[in-house]
Amino acid sequence: MVLILSGVEPKSGRRCIKGVSTREGTLEGGRSVVDEQAVIARVRAGEPEAYAELVRAHTQVALRAAVAFGAGADAEDVVQSAFLKAYQGLGRFREGAAFRPWLLRIVVNETRNTVRSAGRLRALADREALLLGPExxxxxxxxxxxxxxxxxxxxxxxxxxxxxxxxxxxxxxxxxxxxxxxxxxxxxxxxxxxxxxxxxxxxxxxxxxxxxxxxxxxxx
Missing domain, CATH: 1.10.10.10 (Winged helix-like DNA-binding domain superfamily/Winged helix DNA-binding domain)
Structure with a gap:
């Protein structure tokens, strides 16, 4: 499963993210081992491609959240939009805070907006897929x-x-x-x-x- 974030323009306007693939990152005990604060600092310092590390580390849980709250077939689009909004909002991200819950809050909001605009309720099949897990x-x-x-x-x-x-x-x-x-x-x-x-x-x-x-x- 691959999502692509492309053409993301950082606040500096100097560089953009090209071909960032959202794959599951390295995990330790089920949790990301990415040094999130260091990555965010690099992005803020003008290295937007470093954001790919956060994308890879948190894609799986973001997709699970989107499915859990009713995104259905739109889950990938919802997650891609959430990652874009999170990237664009890094300037407001509180230093020292955990990235994962902040991102999931964006994912849930994006999911609700998608469901509301489509006029759909959460599907039973989506809930079953989440409860069963990826395998x-x-x-x-x-x-x-x-x-x-x-x-x-x-x-x-x-x-x-x-x-x-x-x-x-x-x-x-x-x-x-x-x-x-x-x-x-x-x-x-x-x-x-x-x-x-x-x-x-x-x-x-x-x-x-x-x-x-x-x-x-x-x-x-």
């Missing part, structure tokens, strides 16, 4: 009975997520589907950390009750 958790050769159980549990989870409020779905998606920590989730959503903690607690309790109730009925 199947159970190979095709696995025991069909095991696969059937997995499918059943996935449907239960999707149904349970639909019962949450919008705020609860957002905090669950950011903490677990996008794998942000509590502080990053608070920054991405623009909420106090206490709000993140309380809404997450209520969301998980509700999910537990919904899934537990469904499972209990099946085993009676």
């Amino acid at each position: 199947p958790l159970i190979p095709e050769s696995a025991d069909p009975a095991v696969a059937a159980v997995r499918e059943e549990r996935r449907e239960q989870l999707i149904a349970a997520l639909d019962e949450l409020s919008e705020e609860q779905r957002q905090v669950v998606a950011h903490r677990y589907l996008l794998e942000l920590d509590e502080a990053e989730t608070a920054e991405a959503l623009g909420w106090p950390r206490g709000t993140v903690k309380s809404r997450l607690s209520r969301a998980l309790a509700k999910l537990g009750r919904s899934i537990g109730a469904t499972g209990g009925e099946e085993h009676e």
Whole structure:
């Protein structure tokens, strides 16, 4: 999967980014090992091509966020637009802050604008794709009975997520589907950390009750 950022004009007007490919960057423990502050400093100093390092490191999570909030087939376009806006907004980026939650906030806003302008709601297929991840958790050769159980549990989870409020779905998606920590989730959503903690607690309790109730009925 390749997205191209081309013709991005830095504030200096002297140089532009050409052919920046958005591929997943090097990860360590599931997180980027790019020195974000150093990269941002290089871009601000007149080296716009350095931005490609941030693009490569954060493309996968940006795509997951776009899909999670309903971008569907437009996910790549949404992510490309978000990276462009993030690049253009680096002058407003707070020094020392984490780039990942700031970028995801832009991605989510871009996704909402895209969905709103198209008049579409988030598709069930998109949510399923996000929950399953980029690769199947159970190979095709696995025991069909095991696969059937997995499918059943996935449907239960999707149904349970639909019962949450919008705020609860957002905090669950950011903490677990996008794998942000509590502080990053608070920054991405623009909420106090206490709000993140309380809404997450209520969301998980509700999910537990919904899934537990469904499972209990099946085993009676």
